[in-house]
Amino acid sequence: MNGSGQPAGLGNGGFHNSQEVTANPEVCLSASSLQNNQSYQQQNFTQPFSQPMKPRRKRVMPSSLLTTSGCNKLSGCQYCLLVSSILTIIFSVAMLAGGFKLIFDAIMKTQMEVREGSKSFEMWKTTPFPLILNLFLWNITNHEAFLEGAKPVLKECGPYVWREYHDKQGIEFHHNATVTYLQQRWWIWDAALSGRNSLDDFVYAMNPIPLSAAWSVKHYPKWMQHFAFSSLNVLFKEHAEQAVVKSTVGELVFTGFEDPVLDWIQKEIIAEDGKLHRWLPFLNLPPGLSDYDRFGWFYMRNMSLYYDGIFNMMTGTDDLKNIGKIDMWNYTRETTFFESPCNSVAGSAGEFFQPDLQRDKIEFYSSDLCMVMKLYYQGDVDHSGLKAYRFWGSNHTFANGSVVPGNECYCVKGTCGPTGLLNAESCRMGSPAFISFPHYFNADPFLLDQIEGLSPDEDKHAFIMDIMPETGSPVNVNARMQINMRVIPYKGKIDILANVPDIYLPMVWFEELAEVPEDMVGQLKALQVITSTPVMPISFSVLLLLGVGTLAYIVFVCLRKRNLSTV
Missing domain, CATH: 1.20.58 (Methane Monooxygenase Hydroxylase; Chain G, domain 1)
Incomplete structure (x- = not known):
C-alpha cells in the first residue's frame, strides 16, 4: 500500500477511472479490456479493506510486441x-x-597431371629453358709411355659447354592413364660459357675401336679365339690402326673421327656388296663396330628421335601418386641388358616424382645406363628460398655385390666391376665401358691408385638432385657421370695392345645442369607456403x-x- 491507500506496485493498471486510463498515451487498452477493468474496480470497492488482496500475476508482454521490438x-x-x-x-x-x-x-591435380592443356604438360613437352652440358675430356699426357705399360698421367680438359634442349615427339595418350612418346634432344655450342676452350683443341685419347674389337673376341668360344685374335691383329696392322688417337674435341664429341677399321668393316662386311658380307651373321660384331662409320661420344645423337628409345609413362590422371612413373621402355618392362631383377624398367621417367616425397630415396630409369638409378636422401637444402630435399649418388648407387648384396645381377657375362663402377658393356654396344661418378668419386679407392691426375671432390663431382617434396618437382639438378674403358694387355694376341697397363681408364665426364628459373620461384614459394x-x-x-x-x-x-x- 502506498500513501494514497493503493496497493504498491500496481502502476497504471490500479484503481484509476476510465478517463484517466484512456488519457494515458503509454497504455492502449481495448474496449473489452476496459470493461473488465471497470468490473474489477467495482468488485474490489464492494469488498471490505480488511480482506487481504490476492497477489496479481506478473504481466507477460504479448509475443507480437516482442517480435517487433527484437531482431525484426x-x-x-x-x-x-x-x-x-x-x-x-x-x-x-x-x-x-x-x-x-x-x-x-583437385586444382593441383588438374595442373600437375600430364594431359594436354595442363601446366605440367607444357613444361614436359618442351623444356622451357635450356639445360647446360659441361663436358670434360681426359688427355693422356704421357701416351707413348702409357702404351709401354706406364701409369697414365691425365689432364682434365674443359669445360666444353653446350646448351641442351628437349622436345617430346610422337605423343600418344592411352586410356590406361599412360602416354607414349619419343624424346628428341639437341645441343648448341656455347662459346661464351666455354671461355678459352675450343672445339679445335687437340686431345690424346684411348681409341675405343680396337679396345671394343678385342673385347668382343674375349667372348668367343675358346676354340675360335686364337683364330679371331690373329685375324684382328692382321687387320690392325694392314690398316695402321692406332691404340691412342690425337683428335679434336669436336671430333671426339659430336662429329666423330674417322677410323680405318670402321671404314673397312662398313665397306667389306656391312655393305651388301662387301667381300665378307656373307660372314656377317657369324662374326658377332658388337653394335658399336657394325652400326657406325665414325666414333664420337655423342655421334649421331644430335636431333635423333630414336636414340633414347620409346617411353611409356604414367600421366597421373588416375592418381597423382603415379605421375611420371615409367611403365615401359621400348615396349618392355624387363630388358636383356642385366639379369633379373636388375633388368627391370621401373621408377620415374626422370622428370616427375611422386608428390609428398619422403626422406628416403628416389628411383628413375636411365636409358643411357639401361638401369634403374637410385639416389639417396642426403639432407634438406634451401634453393633460392625454396625448401627442398637433396638426393645424391652415394656409394650404394653403383655398388657391386660386396657392398650391396643382390647387386651381383649387374655383372655382365661374368664380369663384375669394382664397387663404384657399373658394367655398361651390354648397354653401350658391346664396348668395355664402365660408368662411375667423375674422378671416381664414391668408388673403390684402389681405382685412384691406377691413375695420376684425379682428385674427387663432392662439391664438383657428386650427382645431386634437389626436389620440392610437396610437388615432387626437381628445382636443381647436377647430373654428373664419367665413362671409363677397361684396358687390358693382349700379349701375344694384339700387338698395339700388348703392353698397355691393366686399368680402368677415364675417358670423358660430363655434367648436365638445370635449375628452376627465377620467374617460377615466386609461384613455387607461394605453393610451398600453402602446402607446408x-x-x-x-x-x-x-x-x-x-x-x-x-x-x-x-x-x-x-x-x-x-x-x-x-x-
Missing part, C-alpha cells in the same frame, strides 16, 4: 552482418574440416572467430532491443 527491428547493415557471419562460420568450418584440402588437391605451413588453417580459424564474434554481436543487439522493449 535490425537495420539493413545489421541484417547483412547476420547473414555474412552465418555464411562465414559455415564456410570456415567446412574448410577446416577438409574442404580446403579437397579443393586444393599452417597459414591456411590459421586463416580459416581467424575467419571462423570473426564470424562467431559478429554473430555474437548481432545476438547481443537483439537481446538488448528486446529488454528495452519490455521496460
Whole structure:
C-alpha cells in the first residue's frame, strides 16, 4: 500500500477511472479490456479493506510486441552482418574440416597431371629453358709411355659447354592413364660459357675401336679365339690402326673421327656388296663396330628421335601418386641388358616424382645406363628460398655385390666391376665401358691408385638432385657421370695392345645442369607456403572467430532491443 491507500506496485493498471486510463498515451487498452477493468474496480470497492488482496500475476508482454521490438527491428547493415557471419562460420568450418584440402588437391591435380592443356604438360613437352652440358675430356699426357705399360698421367680438359634442349615427339595418350612418346634432344655450342676452350683443341685419347674389337673376341668360344685374335691383329696392322688417337674435341664429341677399321668393316662386311658380307651373321660384331662409320661420344645423337628409345609413362590422371612413373621402355618392362631383377624398367621417367616425397630415396630409369638409378636422401637444402630435399649418388648407387648384396645381377657375362663402377658393356654396344661418378668419386679407392691426375671432390663431382617434396618437382639438378674403358694387355694376341697397363681408364665426364628459373620461384614459394605451413588453417580459424564474434554481436543487439522493449 502506498500513501494514497493503493496497493504498491500496481502502476497504471490500479484503481484509476476510465478517463484517466484512456488519457494515458503509454497504455492502449481495448474496449473489452476496459470493461473488465471497470468490473474489477467495482468488485474490489464492494469488498471490505480488511480482506487481504490476492497477489496479481506478473504481466507477460504479448509475443507480437516482442517480435517487433527484437531482431525484426535490425537495420539493413545489421541484417547483412547476420547473414555474412552465418555464411562465414559455415564456410570456415567446412574448410577446416577438409574442404580446403579437397579443393586444393583437385586444382593441383588438374595442373600437375600430364594431359594436354595442363601446366605440367607444357613444361614436359618442351623444356622451357635450356639445360647446360659441361663436358670434360681426359688427355693422356704421357701416351707413348702409357702404351709401354706406364701409369697414365691425365689432364682434365674443359669445360666444353653446350646448351641442351628437349622436345617430346610422337605423343600418344592411352586410356590406361599412360602416354607414349619419343624424346628428341639437341645441343648448341656455347662459346661464351666455354671461355678459352675450343672445339679445335687437340686431345690424346684411348681409341675405343680396337679396345671394343678385342673385347668382343674375349667372348668367343675358346676354340675360335686364337683364330679371331690373329685375324684382328692382321687387320690392325694392314690398316695402321692406332691404340691412342690425337683428335679434336669436336671430333671426339659430336662429329666423330674417322677410323680405318670402321671404314673397312662398313665397306667389306656391312655393305651388301662387301667381300665378307656373307660372314656377317657369324662374326658377332658388337653394335658399336657394325652400326657406325665414325666414333664420337655423342655421334649421331644430335636431333635423333630414336636414340633414347620409346617411353611409356604414367600421366597421373588416375592418381597423382603415379605421375611420371615409367611403365615401359621400348615396349618392355624387363630388358636383356642385366639379369633379373636388375633388368627391370621401373621408377620415374626422370622428370616427375611422386608428390609428398619422403626422406628416403628416389628411383628413375636411365636409358643411357639401361638401369634403374637410385639416389639417396642426403639432407634438406634451401634453393633460392625454396625448401627442398637433396638426393645424391652415394656409394650404394653403383655398388657391386660386396657392398650391396643382390647387386651381383649387374655383372655382365661374368664380369663384375669394382664397387663404384657399373658394367655398361651390354648397354653401350658391346664396348668395355664402365660408368662411375667423375674422378671416381664414391668408388673403390684402389681405382685412384691406377691413375695420376684425379682428385674427387663432392662439391664438383657428386650427382645431386634437389626436389620440392610437396610437388615432387626437381628445382636443381647436377647430373654428373664419367665413362671409363677397361684396358687390358693382349700379349701375344694384339700387338698395339700388348703392353698397355691393366686399368680402368677415364675417358670423358660430363655434367648436365638445370635449375628452376627465377620467374617460377615466386609461384613455387607461394605453393610451398600453402602446402607446408599452417597459414591456411590459421586463416580459416581467424575467419571462423570473426564470424562467431559478429554473430555474437548481432545476438547481443537483439537481446538488448528486446529488454528495452519490455521496460
